[in-house]
Amino acid sequence: MRRATGHRRQATALAALVASVLFMPAATRAQRQGGPPPAARDSAPIDLTGYWVAVITEDWRYRMVTPPKGEFRRVPVTAAALPIINGWDPAADDRAGNQCKSYGAGAIMRVPGRLHVTWEDAGTMRMDVDAGTQTRRFRFTPSAAPAGPPTWQGNSSARWERAPGAAPGGSLHVVTTNVRAGYLRKNGVPYSAQATVTEDFDVATLTGGSQVLLVTTTVDDPVYLARPFIVSSQFRKEPDGSKWDPTPCSSTW
Amino acid sequence: MFIHLVMRRGLVVALLACLLGSARTASAQFELAGSWTPVPTEDVQNDSFPVDYLSLPLTDEGRTRALSYDESQKSMIERQCIHWGAAYTLIGPFGLNIAAEVEPVRGRVVSYTFAAWEDRMSTTIWMDGRPHPSPDDLHTQAGFTTGRWEGNTLLARTTHMKAAWIRKTGVPLSDEAEINWRFYRHGAVLTVLMEVTDPSYLAEPYMISKSFQVSPNPVATQTPCVSTFEGREPGDSVPHFAPDKNPFADEFVKMYNLPREAVLGYPETLYPEYRKRIKDGYQPPPPCKTNCGAALPPAPR
Numbered sequence: 001m002r003r004a005t006g007h008r009r010q011a012t013a014l015a016a017l018v019a020s021v022l023f024m025p026a027a028t029r030a031q032r033q034g035g036p037p038p039a040a041r042d043s044a045p046i047d048l049t050g051y052w053v054a055v056i057t058e059d060w061r062y063r064m065v066t067p068p069k070g071e072f073r074r075v076p077v078t079a080a081a082l083p084i085i086n087g088w089d090p091a092a093d094d095r096a097g098n099q100c101k102s103y104g105a106g107a108i109m110r111v112p113g114r115l116h117v118t119w120e121d122a123g124t125m126r127m128d129v130d131a132g133t134q135t136r137r138f139r140f141t142p143s144a145a146p147a148g149p150p151t152w153q154g155n156s157s158a159r160w161e162r163a164p165g166a167a168p169g170g171s172l173h174v175v176t177t178n179v180r181a182g183y184l185r186k187n188g189v190p191y192s193a194q195a196t197v198t199e200d201f202d203v204a205t206l207t208g209g210s211q212v213l214l215v216t217t218t219v220d221d222p223v224y225l226a227r228p229f230i231v232s233s234q235f236r237k238e239p240d241g242s243k244w245d246p247t248p249c250s251s252t253w
Numbered sequence: 254m255f256i257h258l259v260m261r262r263g264l265v266v267a268l269l270a271c272l273l274g275s276a277r278t279a280s281a282q283f284e285l286a287g288s289w290t291p292v293p294t295e296d297v298q299n300d301s302f303p304v305d306y307l308s309l310p311l312t313d314e315g316r317t318r319a320l321s322y323d324e325s326q327k328s329m330i331e332r333q334c335i336h337w338g339a340a341y342t343l344i345g346p347f348g349l350n351i352a353a354e355v356e357p358v359r360g361r362v363v364s365y366t367f368a369a370w371e372d373r374m375s376t377t378i379w380m381d382g383r384p385h386p387s388p389d390d391l392h393t394q395a396g397f398t399t400g401r402w403e404g405n406t407l408l409a410r411t412t413h414m415k416a417a418w419i420r421k422t423g424v425p426l427s428d429e430a431e432i433n434w435r436f437y438r439h440g441a442v443l444t445v446l447m448e449v450t451d452p453s454y455l456a457e458p459y460m461i462s463k464s465f466q467v468s469p470n471p472v473a474t475q476t477p478c479v480s481t482f483e484g485r486e487p488g489d490s491v492p493h494f495a496p497d498k499n500p501f502a503d504e505f506v507k508m509y510n511l512p513r514e515a516v517l518g519y520p521e522t523l524y525p526e527y528r529k530r531i532k533d534g535y536q537p538p539p540p541c542k543t544n545c546g547a548a549l550p551p552a553p554r
Binding site for chain 1: 282292293294295296308309433439448450458461466510511515522525526529539540541544545546549552
């Protein structure tokens with residue numbers, strides 16, 4: 001009888017263990033098993049890979065066409081930005097090889113175009129953008145970010161924000177620094193090389209099963225912004241890359 | 254017998270563990286209740302010009318009805334306080350004041366209520382699993398909304414709205430419209446994604462998002478709308494335009510050299526292909542002289 005009770009306890013404990021392991025996040029499970037945490041690619045709580053098209057339902061006049069020179073409504077700029085805004089000269093940008101100033105990390109998610117998201121390796125998510133033919137790399141291992149001069153897309157460190165407990169889902173949090181000075185809008189509303197771009201990527205399933213990527217972007221710039229510039233942009237998932245159409249940067253369009 | 258007993262007990266424990274797991278799922282959420290100020294960096298209102306349907310994927314019927322709207326309708330006593338539908342929660346310029354109703358015994362959230370504004374009714378998101386009413390049931394301006402948590406996202410769906418507007422300039426929404434909501438919180442920022450479907454007036458789902466920031470102070474809430482006499486007697490005819498004779502149809506077009514089909518809300522104008530199509534014909538407007546924006550003093554960092 002005592003032996004039977006012991007067996008029962010063992011079986012009960014075993015069942016509880018199996019169940020708890022089943023409901024434990026993959027990263028926790030791996031660590032408890034003594035192994036390294038799974039790579040970012042293998043432990044992704046949401047799937048961002050694939051082709052996404054921008055749906056321009058906000059700020060149409062500032063995104064789909066080039067707004068008038070001197071207009072910066074709704075951007076919380078400082079007085080230091082005004083000479084740049086009022087002196088915007090796309091021809092000078094062309095001559096200086098700065099055609100991509102409005103395609104940098106601070107603005108690229110607002111540019112009408114398509115995204116192609118893939119995994120470059122297990123710890124680096126790659127985002128290609130056809131408008132302006134830009135490439136962003138979101139590195140989940142901070143030490144993997146290459147040091148070097150500022151670039152349009154800067155250095156992006158990434159981490160998954162998981163839902164609490166064992167709940168499914170989560171989001172991608174990306175912080176980008178080391179950017180070249182660029183434009184928040186095509187008509188020369190500036191951000192400086194000291195800007196930090198913080199982004200949160202969420203995925204939603206909506207009507208008819210359509211997948212939508214929502215990106216909340218916060219640009220923080222101690223030089224040209226009086227307060228953080230926060231915008232959110234939507235992309236709808238596409239079945240394939242048949243509409244992928246890389247175009248070069250343009251200073252005027 | 255023994256084996257069965259052991260298996261049964263093991264099964265019960267496993268089941269309990271499963272339930273615990275799902276209970277964690279149900280309670281996985283962020284704090285939604287409180288005061289949220291709008292982040293005024295995006296143009297989601299589009300109400301400065303009588304005819305500005307930019308970014309809307311309208312059907313021909315929706316466009317026709319919108320063009321027939323005359324803003325003078327608001328001077329009619331019986332129409333001054335027509336409330337907006339639930340979509341105005343996001344399209345409007347105001348913040349959110351959200352209260353949670355908590356069931357006292359188990360401490361579960363039964364509902365979230367978004368406080369009203371002058372021309373918007375309060376919206377309640379029922380979180381207790383109740384079903385939506387039958388299609389023929391009562392329709393109200395705010396509609397009927399249910400919600401549930403999925404991971405760290407609040408999902409909600411609104412049905413049973415009265416016919417209303419989706420833009421202040423008279424762009425209509427029918428009583429068959431529905432709204433899908435997604436609420437995401439990242440730190441002090443709440444981003445709300447809204448998808449509106451309408452078989453009558455929208456050619457495809459209309460989707461916008463807007464961010465809010467946690468406010469230490471309560472945001473302004475309900476100010477009841479009070480009708481007053483504004484020159485039109487009760488029973489006067491309803492001001493309107495023949496859709497093809499709306500005198501404001503080209504005002505916005507001319508102001509910014511915008512393509513007419515974009516201003517009139519043709520669905521294809523929402524996508525990058527359209528931008529490529531108009532590239533060669535677009536003439537940039539002259540430099541901005543008035544109402545161009547205002548520089549702000551740097552905030553303390």
